[in-house]
Amino acid sequence: MRSPVSDSPKPFDHTPPSGTPQGKPAPATPLTPRRRGIIVGASEGIGAVLAQKLVKEGYTLAVIARRKSKLKTLCKEINSTLNETRALAYAHDAANYDEVPALLRKIVADLGGLDLIVFMAGINYPPGLNNYNFEGDRKMVEVNLIGAMAWLSPVAEMFQNAKAGQIVGISSVAGDRGRIANPGYNTSKAGLTTYLEALRNRLSRHGVNVLTVKPGFVKTEMLKAAQGATPFAITPEKAADDIYKAMRQRKQLIYTASIWRWIMLIIQHVPSVIFRRMSF
Amino acid sequence: MRKTFTQLDNFGHSLSAASYLIQPKSAEEIYSAFKLAKQMELTVTARGAGRSYNDAALNGGGITLDMSAMNRIIKWDQAKDQVRCEPGVTLEQLWKKVEPQGWWPPVVSGTMKTTLGGCLAANIHGKNNFKMGTIGEHVIEFTAILPTGAEITCSQKKNADLFYAMIGGLGMLGIFTSITLQMKRIHSGLLTVDAWPVQNLGRQLSSLRDGAPDYDYIVGWMDGIAGGKSLGRGQIHAARYLQEGEDKNPQETMQIKNQILPPRIFGVFPKGLLYYFISPFTNNLGTWGVNTAKYIASLRKHTFRQSHAAFHFLLDYIPDWELSYGRSGLIQYQSFLPKESAESAWTEMLKLSHRNRLPFYLGVTKRHRPDKFLLTHAVDGFSLAMDFKVSEGSRAKLYALLQEFDQIVLANGGRFYFAKNSETTAETALIFYGKETLAKFKKLKKRCDPNGLLESDLFRRIFG
Ligand SMILES: Cc1cc2nc3c(=O)[nH]c(=O)nc-3n(C[C@H](O)[C@H](O)[C@H](O)COP(=O)(O)OP(=O)(O)OC[C@H]3O[C@@H](n4cnc5c(N)ncnc54)[C@H](O)[C@@H]3O)c2cc1C
Numbered sequence: 049m050r051s052p053v054s055d056s057p058k059p060f061d062h063t064p065p066s067g068t069p070q071g072k073p074a075p076a077t078p079l080t081p082r083r084r085g086i087i088v089g090a091s092e093g094i095g096a097v098l099a100q101k102l103v104k105e106g107y108t109l110a111v112i113a114r115r116k117s118k119l120k121t122l123c124k125e126i127n128s129t130l131n132e133t134r135a136l137a138y139a140h141d142a143a144n145y146d147e148v149p150a151l152l153r154k155i156v157a158d159l160g161g162l163d164l165i166v167f168m169a170g171i172n173y174p175p176g177l178n179n180y181n182f183e184g185d186r187k188m189v190e191v192n193l194i195g196a197m198a199w200l201s202p203v204a205e206m207f208q209n210a211k212a213g214q215i216v217g218i219s220s221v222a223g224d225r226g227r228i229a230n231p232g233y234n235t236s237k238a239g240l241t242t243y244l245e246a247l248r249n250r251l252s253r254h255g256v257n258v259l260t261v262k263p264g265f266v267k268t269e270m271l272k273a274a275q276g277a278t279p280f281a282i283t284p285e286k287a288a289d290d291i292y293k294a295m296r297q298r299k300q301l302i303y304t305a306s307i308w309r310w311i312m313l314i315i316q317h318v319p320s321v322i323f324r325r326m327s328f
Numbered sequence: 329m330r331k332t333f334t335q336l337d338n339f340g341h342s343l344s345a346a347s348y349l350i351q352p353k354s355a356e357e358i359y360s361a362f363k364l365a366k367q368m369e370l371t372v373t374a375r376g377a378g379r380s381y382n383d384a385a386l387n388g389g390g391i392t393l394d395m396s397a398m399n400r401i402i403k404w405d406q407a408k409d410q411v412r413c414e415p416g417v418t419l420e421q422l423w424k425k426v427e428p429q430g431w432w433p434p435v436v437s438g439t440m441k442t443t444l445g446g447c448l449a450a451n452i453h454g455k456n457n458f459k460m461g462t463i464g465e466h467v468i469e470f471t472a473i474l475p476t477g478a479e480i481t482c483s484q485k486k487n488a489d490l491f492y493a494m495i496g497g498l499g500m501l502g503i504f505t506s507i508t509l510q511m512k513r514i515h516s517g518l519l520t521v522d523a524w525p526v527q528n529l530g531r532q533l534s535s536l537r538d539g540a541p542d543y544d545y546i547v548g549w550m551d552g553i554a555g556g557k558s559l560g561r562g563q564i565h566a567a568r569y570l571q572e573g574e575d576k577n578p579q580e581t582m583q584i585k586n587q588i589l590p591p592r593i594f595g596v597f598p599k600g601l602l603y604y605f606i607s608p609f610t611n612n613l614g615t616w617g618v619n620t621a622k623y624i625a626s627l628r629k630h631t632f633r634q635s636h637a638a639f640h641f642l643l644d645y646i647p648d649w650e651l652s653y654g655r656s657g658l659i660q661y662q663s664f665l666p667k668e669s670a671e672s673a674w675t676e677m678l679k680l681s682h683r684n685r686l687p688f689y690l691g692v693t694k695r696h697r698p699d700k701f702l703l704t705h706a707v708d709g710f711s712l713a714m715d716f717k718v719s720e721g722s723r724a725k726l727y728a729l730l731q732e733f734d735q736i737v738l739a740n741g742g743r744f745y746f747a748k749n750s751e752t753t754a755e756t757a758l759i760f761y762g763k764e765t766l767a768k769f770k771k772l773k774k775r776c777d778p779n780g781l782l783e784s785d786l787f788r789r790i791f792g
């Protein structure tokens with residue numbers, strides 16, 4: 049007998065975050081429907097804000113990140129505000145690919161189904177303009193790109209079979225061109241953008257929506273690592289609002305702030321001969 | 329054995345949940361699924377034809393066993409009037425097998441698409457409940473596989489506690505693997521049907537009560553819209569089997585082609601009533617309320633002959649009627665009330681639904697008798713099933729209304745039916761089942777399913 053998910057079953061060794069006991073979310077009924085979602089990368093930044101937003105819109109969420117304590121605080125806040133279990137915390141490092149199948153299975157069972165996954169986890173290690181840092185580059189690709197594939201690939205298979213569902217990938221304007229400041233980050237996000245596009249082309253015929261989000265600058269911890277100017281920076285609240293709006297409209301691709309669509313349109317068309325000389 | 333992650337929904341399309349779908353072909357394969365579930369820390373729910381209106385056959389995030397491949401009629405013993413079937417056999421398969429030879433299933437649901445496994449798990453009742461009881465009362469024996477791997481045989485004598493608990497046990501103790509059912513001898517493919525209008529709820533219920541002893545089947549169709557003096561008005565349909573000799577040509581009337589509806593529906597079935605069924609979907613509520621209700625109420629008493637299949641399974645011949653309820657689907661609310669309190673309780677409920685501007689489209693009333701099954705839904709009284717359209721805007725209001733209904737039903741000593749009700753809470757279930765019954769059920773559950781593998785969305789809702 050083959051396992052119901054694509055991979056061979058592994059004993060599941062995920063220990064639930066200790067401390068707050070997690071109550072079971074209430075089951076859905078026709079008159080109290082619940083959409084169920086996963087956010088990978090929700091302990092802070094845009095992910096944490098989006099989690100707050102989605103629970104208010106009726107989702108029950110599994111929130112994932114490495115830092116247990118941050119997740120627990122987030123869940124406590126959500127569950128006590130709404131006075132019911134609407135967010136469940138799972139500590140996990142997106143670069144631990146082997147954990148994904150069993151953890152995904154557990155989450156889907158805990159939530160009672162799955163309608164949405166948001167892959168938000170991202171790291172950014174700018175090497176410095178004249179430095180090279182393979183270790184940093186490798187980590188960024190491992191989390192931002194391969195981590196996304198580890199989660200989105202099995203979920204895509206589920207959604208394709210179920211002929212329903214929504215996948216949201218947080219890429220970046222940084223994936224639109226290779227630039228001088230951070231080759232590894234650019235690569236991870238360019239790879240992610242392409243991967244999401246390919247999933248979209250596979251899945252839209254099965255009724256599954258794939259949304260690519262390309263933020264410009266968002267005022268989070270990550271932005272502190274950015275070097276140089278950060279024009280059109282928006283708050284994570286604004287980014288989360290844009291993402292939710294696009295989810296509702298089942299869009300394919302958005303920039304947030306939207307002005308980046310036009311900026312990147314120009315930048316993508318700057319000929320290499322000029323782009324090579326720019327310090328952008 | 330293939331397993332796919334699949335989105336499944338309830339009948340009425342008002343709720344869906346994704347799960348790993350496995351289609352077992354044998355008891356061994358069911359047991360393998362149990363082992364897999366245990367290893368993966370997942371729960372398991374059987375699914376027959378998915379005709380439950382609620383969450384009984386859904387198991388979000390867990391494993392769902394699609395029983396439809398176990399659909400062999402194993403033995404048809406005409407000498408004993410007994411048929412032995414795998415649990416995925418549908419009522420349609422069954423009646424088409426036995427009817428041409430002069431038998432009919434003792435108890436059927438309003439649709440023939442249901443499976444015997446699903447019918448036993450819910451312990452279905454028909455329009456003859458007052459006389460024949462539930463389907464469980466006609467089960468000679470069944471076999472089942474428990475999550476422990478044990479294969480058991482149950483009858484009224486053998487493993488009687490499990491016999492009375494697994495029938496009506498909502499699939500939460502074990503999975504039926506074969507069912508031996510007593511069939512009923514008939515002498516014609518037709519029934520004699522009397523139809524008469526009833527002007528209000530009181531008359532509707534007294535007609536059911538007083539009419540029942542004279543008939544084999546009785547059912548009321550209720551107009552959910554009329555108010556004032558006409559509150560609860562509708563039509564009664566009461567039917568009798570034809571006695572031997574009454575039908576000059578039973579071989580002909582019992583032919584399948586003379587049972588099924590499409591070519592004859594407009595000829596055989598009173599047109600007005602057909603309209604009554606289809607209209608909620610083709611007209612707006614206003615037109616429906618005025619025209620149909622007036623029409624129904626004005627019909628005089630009349631008598632006609634109708635095939636068994638037409639009498640029982642009318643809805644099956646209106647293709648996908650449930651889809652016409654729109655994107656958010658429909659739900660059914662069925663309450664069972666003792667004969668003494670039914671009228672006042674339903675009067676209150678109907679008025680509440682009008683006051684909240686949440687009328688139901690179709691109401692069906694039946695006459696019932698109590699039975700001995702552990703999780704019984706029956707009472708010495710009546711049931712009223714109401715179909716409500718679900719819409720994005722009315723969900724919260726409708727939810728609140730149904731919670732109020734639940735309180736009225738509880739206060740009047742009533743019960744609920746978990747093939748239907750989708751919003752009833754664990755607190756309410758505890759009250760109407762009673763602590764003792766639930767304790768008994770949980771004890772059996774521990775014995776049959778020590779690791780708690782069998783769980784459905786319904787189980788989590790009402791026993792969770
Ligand atoms: C149009 C319509 C009319 C209806 N009329 C009536 C009526 O007149 N009277 C009435 O009583 N009901 C009626 N029903 C309800 C219906 O009969 C029940 O919901 C019945 O259980 C559905 O059978 P199913 O095969 O579709 O089972 P499902 O809906 O698939 O499952 C129902 C339950 O049975 C369990 N189950 C299924 N197979 C097995 C098995 N092999 N072993 C153990 N458990 C199993 C499931 O886990 C679940 O709990 C009607 C439904 C519809 C849609």
Ligand SMILES: NC(=O)c1ccc[n+]([C@@H]2O[C@H](COP(=O)([O-])OP(=O)(O)OC[C@H]3O[C@@H](n4cnc5c(N)ncnc54)[C@H](OP(=O)(O)O)[C@@H]3O)[C@@H](O)[C@H]2O)c1
Pocket residue numbers: 088089090091092093094095096112113114115116118140141142143168169170171172191218219220221262263264265266267268269270271
């Ligand atoms: N901020 C911007 O200007 C900007 C611009 C464009 C794109 N983006 C993208 O937007 C997304 C969110 O960024 P943000 O600004 O909100 O960043 P952030 O504040 O740094 O938050 C990142 C989140 O990802 C989680 N995460 C990081 N590495 C992880 C790993 N290995 N496994 C699991 N979770 C991990 C973090 O949690 P833990 O640390 O607890 O694991 C945190 O919850 C990222 O993909 C980022 O690339 C941001």
